[in-house]
Every structure is written in structure tokens, then in C-alpha cells.
Amino acid sequence: MxxxxxxxxxxxxxxxxxxxxxxxxxxxxxxxxxxxxxxxxxxxxxxxxxxxxxxxxxxxxxxxxxxxxxxxxxxxxxxxxxxxxxxxxxxxxxxxxxxxxxxxxARWREYIYFTWQAPYCYPQLRHYVWWRAKSWDEERVKEACALLLGRHNFAAFCEASECPQDATRTLHIVKFRRRGALCWLRFRGDAFLTHMVRIIAGTVDLLGNGKISLEAFERLLLGGSRLEAGPTAPPQGLFLWRVGYCPSPWDM
Missing domain, CATH: 3.30.70.580 (Pseudouridine synthase I, catalytic domain, N-terminal subdomain)
Structure with a gap:
């Protein structure tokens, strides 16, 4: 074979x-x-x-x-x-x-979550973004991205019924970018929990709209519960972007 x-x-x-x-x-x-x-x-x-x-x-x-x-x-x-x-x-x-x-x-996996932040959304985009009528506070979101970097207990960002006993994971890259109304969160990590990226996106939405504080967001990384985090963002904004290997089969 x-x-x-x-x-x-x-x-x-x-x-x-x-x-x-x-x-x-x-x-x-x-x-x-x-x-x-x-x-x-x-x-x-x-x-x-x-x-x-x-x-x-x-x-x-x-x-x-x-x-x-x-x-x-x-x-x-x-x-x-x-x-x-x-x-x-x-x-x-x-x-x-x-x-x-x-x-x-696989050495790492990279996901990107797309949002469209404007009072309207083009119908052609609605199946590939999460439409938010109000723009996020960019500085607060970037501060949250910095907090997410590294190894943390992500139990608060995992589907409760699927959460393993050890919910620690490492994120190597967490970034927020904006191009007009199109915004995206980029995550690269060694492994991800069930709905982890979508729950992070849903919680960042609360933070970016001033509904929770940065201190409350940080506490979630110290063993907070799923009930304390935000909603699970809808699936259509999420893309499995790429996967890294070393050595890579494409280079052999």
C-alpha cells in the first residue's frame, strides 16, 4: 500500500x-x-x-x-x-x-474567523462571514489577542459536553486584521478544542462591543467555566485555513 x-x-x-x-x-x-x-x-x-x-x-x-x-x-x-x-x-x-x-x-493548524462589520452585508458574503452591524473596538480586541497567546487552560472556550480533563492548549499566533468592513481573527495552535475558535470569536464580540471587560476576558484563561464565556459564533465565518508539517509531504 x-x-x-x-x-x-x-x-x-x-x-x-x-x-x-x-x-x-x-x-x-x-x-x-x-x-x-x-x-x-x-x-x-x-x-x-x-x-x-x-x-x-x-x-x-x-x-x-x-x-x-x-x-x-x-x-x-x-x-x-x-x-x-x-x-x-x-x-x-x-x-x-x-x-x-x-x-x-501535523505540527500546527491555522484557523481564520471572518466577520463583516457594517450596518449592511452583501448577500454574496453572508454564507462566509458573521455579520455584525456594529464595529468592534479594535484596540480592545488586539489586547485580547495578546492575552490568548501562549499556553492556557481553554476550558471556558470549549463545548461543555466535549471538554477533556486537560483543556490546556498552546496558541502560537493570534491576530486581528481589518480591511474596511471585512475583519478576521487568525489563530495558529498545536491543537484546538471543540468549538474553541467559535467560542473565542463569540466572546471577543462581547468584548469588542464593551459588554465584558478585558479583566473578565483574562479570567476566562485562568480556568473559567463555559457559562462565563460568550456565545458560540455561527459556523459560516470559520475556515480551516492551513495545516503545517515538518517535513512537509509537498517538499519531498
């Missing part, structure tokens, strides 16, 4: 999340069905760098899988693309070293 890695982009609005669910269209189902057709009907299983929720998008999700036949990378990319729905694109494919695993070999 030969191991391959692929970068996949998809519109999450077309699926009930990444992971297979009985009777519902998911990204994993679409990918595994396509790969199985290329293997002559033999079931092909794959691993992914992360499992996105219903409505969450991916710019460069990474998957790994094994095939019995040796494929030239671009030919496999084209063959896989030809068996996928239009809401999924195959960005690139590479032969991966033995033992490569899309999830366990």
Missing part, C-alpha cells in the same frame, strides 16, 4: 460537517466514495488533519490515505477531482512518506 497526502478545499455549507454521519452528506463520505471508485470499488479509508463542524469551511484541509496502485501526483489529483461534487476541490496531491498521518503528523 502506498501513502498519499492531499490538500482539500470545500464549502462547508453543502455538508453536515467533515466526519461521516449516517444518512447525511459529509466531506469524509464524498472523499472516501471518490477514492473507493479509484480503487475499483474497494473501500478506502482516510484520515484528516481536523474535523470541521456543519457549515464550517476549509481552504486547505489535509487528508492522508493509502492506495494499492502507484499514481503520478497530478493524475491522481485530476482523477480524484473528477469524482467529487463541485463543493469540494483538490488543491494538490503528493506521495507521502511511510507513517505519515494527516492528523498525528
Amino acid at each position: 502506498l501513502t498519499y497526502a492531499a490538500e482539500i478545499s470545500y464549502d462547508g455549507g453543502a455538508f453536515f460537517g467533515f466526519q461521516r454521519q449516517k444518512g447525511l452528506p459529509t466531506v469524509q463520505e464524498a472523499l472516501e466514495n471518490a477514492l473507493s471508485r479509484l480503487e475499483g470499488g474497494k473501500r478506502v479509508s482516510m484520515a484528516a488533519a481536523g474535523r470541521t463542524d456543519t457549515g464550517v469551511h476549509a481552504r486547505r484541509q489535509v487528508i492522508s490515505f493509502s492506495m494499492t496502485k502507484e499514481w503520478q501526483a497530478e493524475r491522481l489529483r485530476l482523477a480524484l477531482q473528477g469524482n467529487l461534487p463541485s463543493d469540494v476541490a483538490v488543491v494538490r496531491v503528493a506521495r507521502a512518506p511511510e507513517g505519515f498521518h494527516a492528523r498525528f503528523s
